[in-house]
Amino acid sequence: MRFAGLCLLLLLGCADQPTQWTKPDLDPKTLARDQAECESYAEAGRIKAKPAAAPGSMDRFQAEQDLRNECMIKRGYRRDK
Numbered sequence: 001m002r003f004a005g006l007c008l009l010l011l012l013g014c015a016d017q018p019t020q021w022t023k024p025d026l027d028p029k030t031l032a033r034d035q036a037e038c039e040s041y042a043e044a045g046r047i048k049a050k051p052a053a054a055p056g057s058m059d060r061f062q063a064e065q066d067l068r069n070e071c072m073i074k075r076g077y078r079r080d081k
Helices: 002-014 028-049 056-076
Strands: none
Touching: 002 028
16 A cells, blocks of 8 residues: 555656646636636545545546546636646
């Protein structure tokens, strides 16, 4: 378990910068609110979808990331890397 956690930390440390989101007429307050709401949505959805996955596992991480991205795209954002 400790090894898996260490691997996850190493992978996250080597990952690209966080996704930058853009959309027309974007203001920082709206972006912050949407990101917070999508984060909550992703956490809740991940727990429902994969309750048996171990905390910190890549399955849980990927499921949460997918849900977060889906939420932002539905709100009219696009990725800008």
